[in-house]
Amino acid sequence: MAVKILLYDDNEALRQSMETLLGEEPDLEFIAGIPNAETVETDVRELKPEVVLMDIDMPGVNGVEAVRRIRRIDAQLPIIMLTVFDDNENIFRAICAGASGYILKRYASIEVPSAIRNVLTGGAPMTGSVARKVLLMIPPAHNSDQEKTDLSEKEISILQLLVQGFSYKMIAAQLKISHDTVRFYIKKIYDKLHVHSATEAVSKAIKDGLV
Incomplete structure (x- = not known):
């Protein structure tokens, strides 16, 4: 059975491209792309995703706060940050909030499918440049x-x-x-x-x- 993927991102073009990308992977199922995280707790309970892809910079509830909210109701659900930000502050805040991985959007088409599979087997997938910053942070x-x-x-x-x-x-x-x-x-x-x-x-x- 395909792994259910839920995406949060306020960029409509990105949501559509991710739906197309994941739709080409037989073992992955894109169940929804939501433009904001205002109802993230309800979304997770009702849609029951197996992996969440989370943008950081969204109106209202940002991605880091959304991760904290998810962690209050589900400590195990894999959450991969999918963002343009590769600065130390955003990386650190996301990891401390409980993010499971951190992928830069410019590498999304190459890295996201494998990152999803990676996180489901216990990994903490990160774009290479992010991993290096984490080690030196x-x-x-x-x-x-x-x-x-x-x-x-x-x-x-x-x-x-x-x-x-x-x-x-x-x-x-x-x-x-x-x-x-x-x-x-x-x-x-x-x-x-x-x-x-x-x-x-x-x-x-x-x-x-x-x-």
């Missing part, structure tokens, strides 16, 4: 030394790949280990960082300077 925290030493070299390597947006399958291929081994290490990372998802792990890694 925050200096190491002074109080992170003990926590960093609690992570093994392999766990740090895997955490770095999660921050860069790699899915479990991609991590397995990159490190030449099995998918089950990746899951084993990621469970240990979650336990050590006291988090429950890839998004939380990426956010904590960024804020605490763990990678």
Whole structure:
């Protein structure tokens, strides 16, 4: 069954182009394109999307606030920011609000379908330039030394790949280990960082300077 995709963007041309793009993917279903996030909680409850694509700059309720509202009712629903903004402030605010990924609109036609599949397998997809900014955004925290030493070299390597947006399958291929081994290490990372998802792990890694 096709994955249900809900898009929020006030640009009608963008909504139409995304509907066309996703309509060409047999495993993805574009269920609605909504120009603002005023009713985001009701939309999510009624339409039951499996992935949300979210613009940042919208009238009324902006994308970051919309992510916060969704997270109050659903902590697990994957939300990918789809935006023109690649500045540090917007990236950081979106990730801290609970975004699962961050794709720049100029790469949408190339990256969005794979980003949707990536986020559904536990990844945190990001446009390459955004991933690099995320890695450089925050200096190491002074109080992170003990926590960093609690992570093994392999766990740090895997955490770095999660921050860069790699899915479990991609991590397995990159490190030449099995998918089950990746899951084993990621469970240990979650336990050590006291988090429950890839998004939380990426956010904590960024804020605490763990990678």
